Amino acid sequence: MNLNDFFNELRRRNVFKGTVSYLVFSWVLLQVIAILTPIINAPVWVGKMILIILIVLLPVWVCISWFFEITADGIKKTRNVPKEKSITQKTGQKLNTFIIAFLALAIILLFVDRFRLRSQKNEPTIALETNPEKSIAVLPFSDMSPNKQQGYFADGLAEEVLNSLVKINELQVTSRTSAFSFKNKAMDLSEIAKTLQVAYILEGSVRSQDSVIRVSVNLVETKGDNNIWSQSWEKELKNIFKIQNEIAEAVAENLQLRILDKIIPKAEEPNTDAYTLFLEGRHIFHNNFDDSSLLKAEQLLNKSLAIDSTYAPALITLGNIYHSKNNFGIIDYEEAKKLTYQVAEKAIQADSTYAETYAFLSLLSLEYENDIGKAGRLAEKALRLEPNNETALHRASEVALLRGNTEEAIAIHKKVITLDPINAGNYYSLANTYYMAKKFKEAEIAIKESIDLNAHQDVAYSLYALILINQKRYKEALEVIKKEPLEGFRLHIEAIVYHLLGDEEKSNAALTKMINEYEKAWSFQIAGTYAVLQDKEKMYYWLEKARTYNDLGLIELPNEPMFEAYRNETRFKEFMKKLDYKY
Incomplete structure (x- = not known):
């Protein structure tokens, strides 16, 4: 048999069509597996194993196509079928139909797969893995100035170095709150490293006099307490950005990290007076939480921006001050909304690469627009700029929780910790997420951790009491709520607990006082109290009040366990529509 005859015999026996049909079927099967694997949580090796099996079976199928033929009497060896009785032509037509049908199915699956990939790209991609081998804490720099009046400046420089390092994706940087908690504490670096669970610590000192600044830094490998790099700078104050960038680049180089041109911004020469005012205002805002401190910080930030109105960190710090003033009741909802959006828009115009701006806008989208989808997109944008940005991670967790993705929300909180x-x-945020997910045992562990770290924080004891209430531990909840600093929340819990203990007189007294003194500030909590008291009409009345007062607590309504018994009611669903949440 010559080559031409062999080729014709391959066609007659439908070997080509059989092979094509096998390949088309295999491709469709693999596409179906690829689409279904993440949905049914099948292990990745399933698809790989099926691919290997299909490859191994391909030559077997080709041999079967050559040696066997489908006849009217069943499958027979090709050599035993006379050519005049062969129906390979009809079989070939059937194979053509099969191939066309599966090709059409393949095209449909291709579109489905493309849509699935595009949808995945639109979802926040949050890197939840950690890298303890390349982790670092930047401790507050020591103030070595003669009059010891430059503490805010030393802290500010350390924080700016920290903010530069955060932009390096490969580096796990301990957040400011934890790192700066060791200020003025006599502790060994090894002990600090163990507490923060970091492999490296950057410490330094600042001496500022007249217009000259001297900065000294040490990079310590904590495992062996080895000082692996140290350097000093002495420059004019106007070159402060250049110093912080040089420090960040040197740290990255010593940790053998890849630095791209866009990761650490080029040094600028800021206005010295504006930058100093910004550092002082931010220092007050971060370290004081009373009304007068907010006003003082606001004044300093406004003075800084009057000199240089294009510094994004100053604008966003001012925006956070406005947001805090709204929470403290110093300014109302509408004024806070206007002021916060104004500074955020100016910050984007000043620097479109500043991650904190998008994280801040994500918060505003949640609280002022009820736009969960927009908040998620903004948090994702911030995390693309800085994958370890703590503020953006908090927003992403809130969005995940509001979308019902409680496991994702919990995982993000764990990364933040x-x-x-x-x-x-x-730990409070993690406890609150567990509470919303109705995982009350886990919530109790987290809230205890939070209180152990800070026994005087607002709202923590209120959440702790609610967690105990949902475990029917009413007497314990009553003891816990006595420690709550905020009276409004204390009355809210007391009204619930006394009712559950059967003491309606004390329950009514607490609720009446709460309404008389905190109607506007805690209208959502009043609605929640009536929800537990099973007074449906008053619950809906106070939910409407909360909507009228623009109570920010309404953002928790989709998940708050106090309202669980009412979620399937038509009236509750209609109220939810009024809130116009955009997912």
């Missing part, structure tokens, strides 16, 4: 391990607020 890795970055900021001794921040009481992070």
Whole structure:
């Protein structure tokens, strides 16, 4: 048989069509597996194993196509079928139909797969893995100035170095709150490293006099307490940005990290007076939480921006001050909304690469627009700029929780705790997420961690009491709520606990006082109290009040366990529509 005859015999026996049909079927099967694997949580090796099996079976199928033929009497060896009785032509037509049908299915699956990939790209991609081998804490720099009046400046420089290092994706940087908690504490670096769980520590000192600044830094490998790099700079104050960039680049080089041109911005020469005012204002805002401190910080930030109105960190710090003033009741909802959006828009115009701006806008989208989808997109944008940005991670967790993705929300919070391990607020947020997910045992562990780190924080005891209430531990909850600093929340819990204990007189007294003194500030909590008291009409009345007062607590309504019994009611669903949450 010559080559031409052999080729014709391959066609007659439908070997080519059989092979094509096998390949098309295999491709469709693999596409179906690829689409279904993440949905059913099948292990990755399943698809790989099927691919290997299909490859191994391909030559077997080709041999079967050559040696066997489908006849009217069943499958027979080709050599035993006379050519005049062969129906290979009809079989070939059927194979053509099979190939066309599966090709059409393949095209449909291709579109489905493309849509799936595009949808995945639109979702926040949050890197939840940690890298303890390349982790670092930047401790507050010591103030070595003669009059010891430059503490805010030393802290500010250390924080700016920290902010530069955060932009390096490969580096796990401990957040400011945890790192700066060791200020003025006599502790060994090894002990600090163990508490923060970091492999490296950067410490330094600042001496500022007249217009000259001297900065000294040491990079310590904590495992062996080895000083692996140290350097000093003495420059005019106007070159402060250049110093902080040089420090960040030197640290990265010594940790053998890849630095791209866009990771650490080029040094600028800021206005010295504006930058100093910014550092002082931010220092007051970070370290004081009373009304007068907020006003003082605001004044300093406004003075800084009057000199240089294009410095994004100053604008966003001012925005956070406005947001805090709203929380403290110093300014109302509408004024806070206007002021916060104004500074955020100016910050984007000043620097479109500043991650904190998008994290801040994500918060505003949640609280002022009820736009969960927009908040998620903004948090994702911030995390693309800085994958370890703690503020953006908090927003991403909130978005995940509001979308019902509780496991994702919890995982993000756990990463935040890795970055900021001794921040009481992070454990509170984790406890609150567990509470919303109705995982009350886990919530109790987290809230205890939070209180151990800070026994005087607002709202923590209120959440702790609610966690105990949901475990029917009412007497314990009553003891816990006595420690709550905020009276409004204390009355809210007392009204609930006394009702559950059967003491309606004390329950009514607490609720009446709460309404008389905190109607506007805690209207959402009043609605929640009536929800537990099973007074449906008053619950809906106060939910409407909360909507009228623009109570920010309404953002928790989709997940708050106090309202669980009412979620499937038509009236509750209609109220949720009024809130116009955009997912």
